[in-house]
Amino acid sequence: MILRREHRILVQGVTGKQGTFWTRAMIDYGATAVGGVNPRKAGTQHLGLPVFASAGEAARTAPFDIALMFIPPAMAKDAAVDACEAGAKLLVCLTEHIPLHDVMEMHAAARANGTRIVGPNTAGLVTPGETFAGILPAFNRAVFRPGHVGVISRSGSLGTLLSLVLTQNGFGQSAVYGVGGDPIVGTTTREALEVFDADPRTEAVVICGEIGGDAEEEAAEYGAGMAKPVVAFVAGRASPPDRKMGHAGAIVSGGKGDYLSKRKALERAGIAVADVPSDIPKLLSARLKAAA
Amino acid sequence: MNFEEHAAKALLSARGLPVPDGRVVDTPDAAAEAARALGGPCVVKAQAPTGKRGKAGGIRLAASPDEARAAAADILGMTISGHRIGCLLVEEQVPIAAELYAAVLCDPASRGPVVLFSAMGGMEVEEMALADPDAMRRIEVDIAAGLGAEPAAAALDGLDLLGRTEAVVQFLAGLYDSYRAFDAELLEINPLALTGDGRLLCLDCKYTLDDASTGRQAAVAETGAPERMTALEAEAHTSGLKYIALDGSVGVLANGAGLTMTTMDAISHFGGRPANFLEIGGEAYTKAETALTILLKNPNIRSLLVNFCGAFARTDVMAEGVVRAWKKLDPDIPVFFTIHGTGEEEAVALVERELGHRPYDLMDDAVRAAVRAAAARDEFGPGRGAAA
Numbered sequence: 308m309i310l311r312r313e314h315r316i317l318v319q320g321v322t323g324k325q326g327t328f329w330t331r332a333m334i335d336y337g338a339t340a341v342g343g344v345n346p347r348k349a350g351t352q353h354l355g356l357p358v359f360a361s362a363g364e365a366a367r368t369a370p371f372d373i374a375l376m377f378i379p380p381a382m383a384k385d386a387a388v389d390a391c392e393a394g395a396k397l398l399v400c401l402t403e404h405i406p407l408h409d410v411m412e413m414h415a416a417a418r419a420n421g422t423r424i425v426g427p428n429t430a431g432l433v434t435p436g437e438t439f440a441g442i443l444p445a446f447n448r449a450v451f452r453p454g455h456v457g458v459i460s461r462s463g464s465l466g467t468l469l470s471l472v473l474t475q476n477g478f479g480q481s482a483v484y485g486v487g488g489d490p491i492v493g494t495t496t497r498e499a500l501e502v503f504d505a506d507p508r509t510e511a512v513v514i515c516g517e518i519g520g521d522a523e524e525e526a527a528e529y530g531a532g533m534a535k536p537v538v539a540f541v542a543g544r545a546s547p548p549d550r551k552m553g554h555a556g557a558i559v560s561g562g563k564g565d566y567l568s569k570r571k572a573l574e575r576a577g578i579a580v581a582d583v584p585s586d587i588p589k590l591l592s593a594r595l596k597a598a599a
Numbered sequence: 600m601n602f603e604e605h606a607a608k609a610l611l612s613a614r615g616l617p618v619p620d621g622r623v624v625d626t627p628d629a630a631a632e633a634a635r636a637l638g639g640p641c642v643v644k645a646q647a648p649t650g651k652r653g654k655a656g657g658i659r660l661a662a663s664p665d666e667a668r669a670a671a672a673d674i675l676g677m678t679i680s681g682h683r684i685g686c687l688l689v690e691e692q693v694p695i696a697a698e699l700y701a702a703v704l705c706d707p708a709s710r711g712p713v714v715l716f717s718a719m720g721g722m723e724v725e726e727m728a729l730a731d732p733d734a735m736r737r738i739e740v741d742i743a744a745g746l747g748a749e750p751a752a753a754a755l756d757g758l759d760l761l762g763r764t765e766a767v768v769q770f771l772a773g774l775y776d777s778y779r780a781f782d783a784e785l786l787e788i789n790p791l792a793l794t795g796d797g798r799l800l801c802l803d804c805k806y807t808l809d810d811a812s813t814g815r816q817a818a819v820a821e822t823g824a825p826e827r828m829t830a831l832e833a834e835a836h837t838s839g840l841k842y843i844a845l846d847g848s849v850g851v852l853a854n855g856a857g858l859t860m861t862t863m864d865a866i867s868h869f870g871g872r873p874a875n876f877l878e879i880g881g882e883a884y885t886k887a888e889t890a891l892t893i894l895l896k897n898p899n900i901r902s903l904l905v906n907f908c909g910a911f912a913r914t915d916v917m918a919e920g921v922v923r924a925w926k927k928l929d930p931d932i933p934v935f936f937t938i939h940g941t942g943e944e945e946a947v948a949l950v951e952r953e954l955g956h957r958p959y960d961l962m963d964d965a966v967r968a969a970v971r972a973a974a975a976r977d978e979f980g981p982g983r984g985a986a987a
Binding site (some may be wrong): 380381408414463467472546557595 | 814864878882965
């Protein structure tokens, strides 16, 4: 789903330094925050929001649609399971370096409770001019502007750069979807592409992929049948094989997940692939003109 | 984190999984002694965290202690896939009736564990898939419920396991439990031997520990093979930073894995070559000073590109770190900035005021300038001449 202003957000770990900084920014931007979670500060107020002992407790008096996690890796699984069992429709998991088996348990809890996870290791979701949830600088108008291009990114910093390049060239964004840099994510690039395909405000989509895994190949399969123009950039062409490039998911191993196989799969699906991010606007213009 | 075969087998054995009797040695004499103690024909196996040992001549059969000594003398000191062999595993030879394959790993598609099994072990998984696509059986496991005996038995249906299907099902249960207990990213037994007398034995084992779990698996991690790192990579690692040495001349400091890779790509695209991967995104955004100090120790750097696109990573905090390091070290190389995102105004003002540089608005312009400067320095400037 695309994040809307009416979506009610519960912030787990709201009282921490980052939770405080980003929740304040979200509220200032127009996001609907309804409460926070910190078991040690339950019953108090923070940023004008009620603080609960758990997501389960919050659900009883401050119903929410979305749980947003500012939680360190060792505690992430319990927080995620709490949010899923409390009925979160969407769980935005920003945490990086969560133990892999914990991540699989989180996904199992999400499945059992009908929760969709975005992440782990996502920078969150932005709907420019409307709302955001996460750690993307939605409030910076040089970077994010309302418009009609959907942006999907495995990396927060690259998603920010691509949005900046679009904004610098007069393309606003319908929404920015951080899918996360982990090897196993709750919402894949393909699933985010499906969301934008179904969104009436989105006219074209930009995919910011990176080496490792097969998220781009999978997205290409879906993109091949789309009427809306799709343009992609894949980071990691100049990266050496067999090394984890920062993200746990960004590794070319045994020749799998390398740049060229991704580029070929995307191009076979009719998706234009930019050599550098600055090529995206002209590829996008050409595709939009051809589609019109 | 990867493990050498003997370390992985010790972990399996401690959980009751069957492995051949063996000894770890590091001299030819000790290999002969181990062979004598095992009391029969043995295998001498090079120990390195890589799967290419057999083809490289690092695994030899020995019928006697003297043959074991000779094999050990040949193998010790070999280099296999970049690993110098300093340690051997001497194991009993096992009478093999069939070679099987078993593994447990994490499956991104089902977002949970998957058990793989094949009756055609002993070769590469890719070869197996080519030989017979139906040979590899898959069991997707609900991590909340664990691996049940019934789905495991059903997955083995139709395979000829010499009447030992039940033992294999039991083995897979034990393997899955070990995978869980050791926070494995991958636990692979290839080959899994079925012996003439009906026993199952793990002849080889590949275990990869999830890097995010090394903290809660501290005792296990101590027996793992440390990642091979250059001195600078090790120094960065100690400081909690990910640095990867590359062979180019344009230094890269950026935040976030995606942006850093993209910066490297852009340097290549515009005709330069990146000198490193080093990112200070996420929680590391406060470590710009340390990062830059490490980066500048690389003698091949001819210019530096600082590319910040702050989301969680505040560019003002990162810029402060850069300015501190720059003032302290006063390096004799040209530096080029491009800064956007969280904290942008403060960061740009700081860099202008303290270092006299106006950050480029467009990333491409900063990249081109850094590439040009590195090329000019290679030709005319100080340093190690016109290399590369």
